[in-house]
Amino acid sequence: MSTATRTADPLGGVPAGASRTLSVPRRLAAAGWAVLAAVLAVLLARYWNGPPYSPDSWGYYELSRHLGGDFFRVDSWRSYQSTEPYGLSFGPLWPVLWGGTAALTRTGAHAGLLAAVGCVLGTAAALSALGRRVGVRGLGPLVTVGLLAFPPYLDEMLAARTFPLAGLLLSLLVLALVGTDRRPGPAWPAVGAVTGALVLTRPGLLFAVPLLAVLLLVTHRRQWRQLLGAGLVLAAVLTPWAVYGLAHFGTPFPGDNRIVVAAVPQLYFSDVLDLDRVPTYADDPTGWLARLAGNVPGTATEVLRAAILAPTVVLTAGGLLLLHRWWAVRPAPGWLPVLLIVLPTFVAEVTFAELSTGYRDHRYLSLVVLLLVLTSVVLLYRTPVPARLAGRTVGVAGAGLAVALLALPAAWALTFQFDTVPPQPHALDGGPVEQELRRCQDDGTTLAMRSGTLTARHSALTGARTANLPHNFAQLTPAQRRNWITTYGIGQLYLPPVGAAPEHVRPDDEPLTLLAAAARVTPDRCATIGRLYRVTP
Structure with missing residues (x-):
């Protein structure tokens, strides 16, 4: 849209005399898809046999394998707030998608990586449809490539966790909300369905639903x-x-962080707790607020570190600086209120989540970064430029901006990832350590380990019972540890060799010492790579 006019732009609400806006040339819009596909192809080629799967990744895979039988049954204990052998830690939608992808492609554990890449492409497609509504050609690839430059989101994709699916659903939510003005009939049911799917993907987003509803009622x-x-x-x-x-x-809404959010003391989801004795905000609201206030400095530091990690934040800041110019624009563009509703909703949600749980991880900011980059790119291309600028100048500026939005984030995403996250040998099969666990674990007993990756992977691949040592195991009394051993049927302890998992970088004898104070622990000579012990209460 580089031609001048003296009338308002129906897509952007541009005032008379200032109607020029930047635009993306058609060839560059098509090139955006090529850049996105190339980045994803390079990442798949490098990490296909060594993806950085985490305990969460293997937990999702384990749940996906039980969809056709005992729905959401778990074999690996990671939370001890219930003795029920069913999933308490995750929402159901991602395991369902993983399981469906595995059934269609016959790729097993690889299916999660394929599904995550598919969600990234789906996000680009949804945002491209949004771009046609708001008048920004090639919006999908521009935003998605920029999002891949946020390393925690890229790690979520390669680790086959939930944020790629959540990003796709959030993009569909924005698209549906923008459509409520023109086609309210189908758009509003879509808003409800997509919001529900977001909660089923990441149950913590349930806290965002009331705020979103209030803002939508107002607007x-x-x-x-x-x-x-x-x-x-x-x-x-x-x-x-x-x-x-x-x-x-x-x-009605299970989650292993429920007690963590509600508790007055700082807890962790894998703590062993007497739930009836944990004080909550209902018992001591002042103490609960004090705990949240104490988490403010750490959360603020986490946000600053995330900004440093994502060069797209610089672009975002530049785009948002243009926001003030829209207040004088009449008529207001229909998409602007949607962005101004959804963005603060998810900023509030992630802020509350980090303050209330005390968990600080860059990846929790992924949806906010998506919305910031989306808002920034739209504003950069839809904000009027002075009418005195020549059409050729505006065209060159629009093309140059598109090249920068594609090339710089793509280069950053690949170089940062390759430099910091090497492929993991035996990431999917476990290698010799996994073979030793299969050979030495007794049938009908639960194998305990400190490594979340090893326990989750062993159960996901074999269906054997495992338990990750509780986060507060050292703080428990010997009697409480003995009760944990009895309740969850702990019969063996495995101490893996150094390097067997990403988090196992030094010898760790503490689990042996703690268990030996609560039960009879004897060596089992079956293991030759790591150390195996039999545990008798």
Whole structure:
């Protein structure tokens, strides 16, 4: 859109006399897809046989293998808030997608990586459709390549965790909300369905739903009936999961962070707890608020580190600086209120999540970074430039900006990832250590380990019972440790060799010492690579 006009732009609400906006040439828009595909292909080629799978990755894979039988059954204990052998830690949508991909492609554990890459491409497709609505050609690849330059999001994709799917659903949510003005009939049910899918992907996003509903009621009060319909669709989507939670855990929305969020003391999801004795915000609201306040400095530091990790944040800041120019634009563009609703909603959600849990991880900012990059790119291309600029100048500027938005993030994503995250040999099969575990584990007993990766992978690959040592194991009394051993059927302890898992970088005899103080522990000579012990209460 490089030609001048004296009338308002129907897509952007451009005032008279300042209607020029930057545009992406068609060839560069097509090249954006080529750049995105090339980046994903290079990453797949490098990490196909050594993806950086984490305990969460293997937990999702384990759940995906049980979808056709005992739904959401777990063989690897990672949380001890319930003795029910069913998943408490994750939402169901990602394991379902992983399992479906595995069934279609026959790729097993690789299927999670394929599904994650598919979600990234789906995000680009959804944002491209949004770009056609807001008048920014090639929006999908521009934003998605920029998002891949945020290393924690890229790590989520390569580790086959949930944020690529959550990013796809968030993009669909923005697209549906933008469509409520023109086609409210199908758009509002889509809003409800996609919001429900987001919660089923990351249950912690349930906290964002009330805030989003309030903001939508304020900005779309004339469509309150349609908004009510969206709420009914949301309820219908969440009902099966609520029934599952009630059946196994007595709560409609199970999650191993529920007590962590509500507790006055700082807890961790894998702590062994007497839930009836943990004080919550209902018992001591002042103490609970004090704990949240104490997490503010760490959370602020985490955000600053994330900004340093993502060069796209610089672009984002530049784009958001243009936001003030829109206040004088009449008529206001229909997409702007949507971005101004969704962005603060997810900023508030991630802020509350980090303050209330005390968990500080860059990857939790992935959805906020997606929205920031999206808002930035749209504003950069839809903000009017002075009408006195020549059309050729505007065209060159639009093309140059598109080249920068594609080339710089793509180069950063590949170089940073290759320099910091090498492929992991035996990441998918476990190598000699996994073979030793299969050979030496007794049938019908639970094998305990300190390494979350080893325990989760062993159970996911074999269906054998494992348990990750509780986070607060050292703080438990010998009697409490003995009770844990008895309750979860701990019969063996394995101390892996150094280097067997990413988190196992030095010898660690503490588990042996702690268990020996609570039970009879004797060496088992079956193991030759690591050290194996039999545990008798």
